[in-house]
Amino acid sequence: MPTIETRDGIEIYYKDWGKGQPIVFSHGWPLSADDWDAQMLFFLDHGYRVIAHDRRGHGRSTQTGEGHDMDHYADDLAALTAHLDLKNAIHVGHSTGGGEVAHYLGRHGESRVAKAALISAVPPLMLKTPANPDGLPKEVFDGLQAQLAANRSKFYRDLPEGPFYGYNRPGAKATEAVIANWWRQGMMGGAKAHYDGIVAFSQTDFTEDLKKITVPVLVMHSEDDQIVPYVAAGPLSAKLLKNATLKTYKGFPHGMPTTEAATINADLLAFLKA
Secondary structure, eight states: OOEEEOTTSOEEEEEEEOSSSEEEEEOOTTOOGGGGHHHHHHHHHTTOEEEEEOOTTSTTSOOOSSOOSHHHHHHHHHHHHHHTTOOSEEEEEETHHHHHHHHHHHHHOSTTEEEEEEESOOOSOOBOBTTBTTSBOHHHHHHHHHHHHHOHHHHHHHHHHTTTTTTTSTTOOOOHHHHHHHHHHHHHSOHHHHHHHHHHHHHOOOHHHHHHOOSOEEEEEETTOSSSOGGGSHHHHHHHSSSEEEEEESSOOTTHHHHTHHHHHHHHHHHHHO
């Protein structure tokens, strides 16, 4: 398996397919590079080089007990891009991966980057604070940690069966294979990484990162996102970015890159070619 070793000795697994302009995909919590299958195959077929890694503690990367925070996530991504010597790259992040992309750009700069896309992403801040009144109360995230600690396997069935893919909406038809694949990816990773990751994605404030970014960024978010509420995410990120395009969807779930792959892929391709 292709891996790189970070400065603190962590092995990061990655996929690297094709030739052409590189697109680097950063996955959501608690998943893996496999969550980008629909995008990687699509963009590979359209002449791009596609790259995706398993975040530390996730998937096939080292199940370390340390470093499960946005600084380490961004530094690991920077290590990967440096190892592959990527230039003119496009960075696409879903959910927590969107935070990783924003923090990577804010922390490491844009010298290797042409464009970015944030899909159902956690920036600017998920947590409710006096300055972020539309965020979610800390008790919500404490509850996620409690469910993970009590029975991770059950928790990782309940999320995809319900709000992650919108299968709890009236008339929605759940796809067992999609649910099982989410569970499979989640259970490949480490409980400690996922437990700490809840704090990382919910409490990190990406406001200053977003303000630093000057490359074109496509912000894609659904008004019916039940995991990262639209009102505190997509539109606010678009306002903070210097060169943003906000694409709003109606009725799509948080996991829309999977369930609505045809639309998401087409919209991403149009942005990349613009």
